[in-house]
Each structure stands twice: as structure tokens, then as C-alpha cells.
Amino acid sequence: MEDPKSIVRRGYDLVSQVYRRDDADDGTYAEWLDLLERRVESGSSVLDLGCGCGIPVARRLAQRYAVTGVDLSPVQIGRARELVPGATFICADMTTVRFPDASFGAITCLFALIHLPLTEQPALLRSVRRWLRPGGLFMATVGHRAWTGVEKDWLGVKGGDMWWSHADADTYRRWLADVGLRVELQTFIPEGTGGHSFVLATPSSKNALAPS
Ligand SMILES: C[S@@+](CC[C@H](N)C(=O)[O-])C[C@H]1O[C@@H](n2cnc3c(N)ncnc32)[C@H](O)[C@@H]1O
Numbered sequence: 001m002e003d004p005k006s007i008v009r010r011g012y013d014l015v016s017q018v019y020r021r022d023d024a025d026d027g028t029y030a031e032w033l034d035l036l037e038r039r040v041e042s043g044s045s046v047l048d049l050g051c052g053c054g055i056p057v058a059r060r061l062a063q064r065y066a067v068t069g070v071d072l073s074p075v076q077i078g079r080a081r082e083l084v085p086g087a088t089f090i091c092a093d094m095t096t097v098r099f100p101d102a103s104f105g106a107i108t109c110l111f112a113l114i115h116l117p118l119t120e121q122p123a124l125l126r127s128v129r130r131w132l133r134p135g136g137l138f139m140a141t142v143g144h145r146a147w148t149g150v151e152k153d154w155l156g157v158k159g160g161d162m163w164w165s166h167a168d169a170d171t172y173r174r175w176l177a178d179v180g181l182r183v184e185l186q187t188f189i190p191e192g193t194g195g196h197s198f199v200l201a202t203p204s205s206k207n208a209l210a211p212s
Helices: 002-020 031-037 057-061 074-083 118-131 169-179
Strands: 046-050 068-073 088-090 104-109 132-143 149-151 164-166 181-191 194-203
Touching: 002 074, 002 164, 031 057, 031 104, 046 057, 046 074, 046 118, 057 068, 057 149, 068 074, 104 118, 118 132, 118 181, 132 164, 132 169, 164 169, 169 181, 169 194
Parallel strands: 046 068, 046 104, 068 088, 104 132
Antiparallel strands: 132 194, 149 164, 181 194
């Protein structure tokens, strides 16, 4: 089978505009971003992993925070740079980027971790723990039921095949605890016949900076 990341990169290059238009409503995720803004001090550094085209997360958060977005898809990053000139965008695989420990007051990863192979997800969560400042916030959507698969011509875009890999909600809870992220909230977000799990977590006192 083709490397899953190649499928995902090419898929988002092709579906970018269909997934989220330039003029998409900033109300998407409004409740989650309100919550983040209540918790994270203005002026903090915020990292958005799998930032897509920068809308709505980076566009909204860049009004208050120093936002860095990371995305695998050159098309998504090209659009994000145009649409949110006030933020910094890096075109890279989130599993290969490096930041100093305790760099960010918040890290978001919405509908993106589930595009990594399951074997790479715990290590990414460990990096998130390292990059968060004490008292920082991790906001993510993760899997609810375990499932790995491909959808052909996703969103009706010819050739825009997409690949996902979800663990189940209990596994994510365990992985987060293992890396020293304490889950404050985990809720089910229905979508079609399935859904995802929304997670809010903060660094626990456990020392995740020790070698794994
Ligand atoms: C469903 S979109 C979500 C975009 C944005 N977070 C949102 O919720 O609007 C998933 C994004 O994750 C990005 N992505 C997938 N795998 C990635 C990886 N390994 N590293 C960085 N970005 C990745 C995709 O290119 C895509 O833009």
C-alpha cells in the first residue's frame, strides 16, 4: 500500500478548498476557541498542529496570540499564509518538527492527529507534553472508536483519497496519562454514524521530560 502520509498530503492538496473555503464562517469551533481564550493568557505562544488553511483556528487566535501552524499539505499552508498573514506557518510533518521544551501556552490539534499512523501518535503526544508550558492547555479531537481506513474521492473530489487511523477513546485517555497529560474533559462529538472524541488536557506533575 502507498505510504499513508503521501495519501493524506495529496488528499488535502486536492480537497483543501472543498474542506474549508476562504470565507468559511469563523463560528466553526467557536465554543472550543472561547474556552481556550478564557484559559490562555493573551500574548501567549500557541501551536496549531495540522492547522489546515488557517481557518478558523489560526485566524481567530492570531488576534490575541503568537500562533504557529504546522501542516503537511503545501496547498493548505500556502492558503494559510495568504489568509492569516499575522501567524507563522511551517509546511512539515508534525512528527518531525522540533520546538524547545515549554514553548507554548496552548497546543491545538483538531481532526489531525487521526491522520498519523497509530504507532506515531503516542510519540507526538509526548512531544506535545514537552512543548507545553506548566499550566498550558492541550485541545484536540481524537478517535472515539478504533478504526483505520481509506475513503476514495473524499468529499466528492476525484483523486482526493483520504486515510485515517483512530484508536478508541480509552486508549487516548491512557496514552495522554502515560505522557503526563491530565485529561480535564473528554466528550463525544457525533458525526454521521460515528464521531470523534474532544479532549482538553493539561500537564500533570508527572515528569514527562524524562527520557521515554
Ligand atoms: C481535517 S483537516 C483539519 C484542519 C484544521 N485543524 C481544522 O480543524 O480545520 C486535517 C489537517 O491535518 C493535516 N495533517 C495530516 N497529517 C499531518 C501530519 N503528519 N503533519 C502535519 N499536518 C498533518 C492535513 O494536511 C490537514 O490540513
